Amino acid sequence: MRRVDKNKFGPWAVVTGASSGIGKEFVRQLAASSINVVLVARRLELLEELGRDLASTYGIEYRAVGLDLTSLDFMVVLQNATDDLDIGLVISNAGTGIPGEFLTIDHNTLLDMVHLSVIAHLSIAHHFGDKLVKRGRGGLVLVSAMGALQGLPYMANDSATNAYIINLGEALNVELKQYGINVTVLIPGATDTPIIDKFGIDVSDMPIKPMSVEQCVDEALAALQANHPIIIPGRLNRLMYAILPRRLAVQLNGKMIARALQP
Numbered sequence: 001m002r003r004v005d006k007n008k009f010g011p012w013a014v015v016t017g018a019s020s021g022i023g024k025e026f027v028r029q030l031a032a033s034s035i036n037v038v039l040v041a042r043r044l045e046l047l048e049e050l051g052r053d054l055a056s057t058y059g060i061e062y063r064a065v066g067l068d069l070t071s072l073d074f075m076v077v078l079q080n081a082t083d084d085l086d087i088g089l090v091i092s093n094a095g096t097g098i099p100g101e102f103l104t105i106d107h108n109t110l111l112d113m114v115h116l117s118v119i120a121h122l123s124i125a126h127h128f129g130d131k132l133v134k135r136g137r138g139g140l141v142l143v144s145a146m147g148a149l150q151g152l153p154y155m156a157n158d159s160a161t162n163a164y165i166i167n168l169g170e171a172l173n174v175e176l177k178q179y180g181i182n183v184t185v186l187i188p189g190a191t192d193t194p195i196i197d198k199f200g201i202d203v204s205d206m207p208i209k210p211m212s213v214e215q216c217v218d219e220a221l222a223a224l225q226a227n228h229p230i231i232i233p234g235r236l237n238r239l240m241y242a243i244l245p246r247r248l249a250v251q252l253n254g255k256m257i258a259r260a261l262q263p
């Protein structure tokens, strides 16, 4: 397993969306590098269970914060829960997707997605970015999606809001470099987490099978330490992005989501 530089990215890391999937694996790999973790998600009992498990396996400290990142005061809660900690790394990962025809999705549901995929990343990057710069070292990982590299029919709002994350992180990589802060946007393709079942996508319908969370997070942490602005994990995913014309990618991915939506 990759060793993360504890002097630069420790002693504490904050990980949102830590109760499941990619976020949970980030927490595990950071704990294995002896970095203490603040676990953030709505399902507090899962965070507590994970924290206890990692504390006993790796001897780290943890803090579990049950928080809905779409709530209006989420940043106040997050600040209060972390202000006394020396945070060297922030993984802004929490997210979801709402497949469906744009016009059939309730307006408030679409706004919640804007909150989760735009406002939460914006506020987290702004608050913790400032703290990291004052500290003079550290890192920020923002998690987007390959579906945001172009428009994604039947997940139009999801791909649009995730595109914000890519542009924000790519720009901050340049701005914060001079202060000793690494910024990387993780752009996963299909990854083996509960989100795949939630979307109802048939794995045999995918051009590339979902990758493991272990590989996804390992590549992300390598890219962060090398201060790459973006990382698309998996050679096949990178190849597909490089060779598939944008218009074709829109059509093929849209057809796959449309098939998943069929009863």
Ligand SMILES: NC(=O)c1ccc[n+]([C@@H]2O[C@H](COP(=O)([O-])OP(=O)(O)OC[C@H]3O[C@@H](n4cnc5c(N)ncnc54)[C@H](OP(=O)(O)O)[C@@H]3O)[C@@H](O)[C@H]2O)c1
Binding pocket: 016, 017, 018, 019, 020, 021, 022, 023, 040, 041, 042, 043, 044, 067, 068, 069, 070, 093, 094, 095, 096, 097, 116, 143, 144, 145, 146, 147, 187, 188, 189, 190, 191, 192, 193, 194, 195, 196
């Ligand atoms: N897996 C893939 O194929 C894939 C592909 C591209 C991009 N991604 C992105 O990768 C990130 C992680 O997804 P995943 O695959 O690991 O999915 P996952 O297993 O469903 O995990 C999503 C995490 O986000 C948290 N979360 C969701 N809504 C939240 C809210 N309102 N407030 C606080 N926490 C919230 C969930 O925790 P609670 O439910 O406990 O709140 C959970 O910990 C997401 O941003 C996703 O868009 C995943």
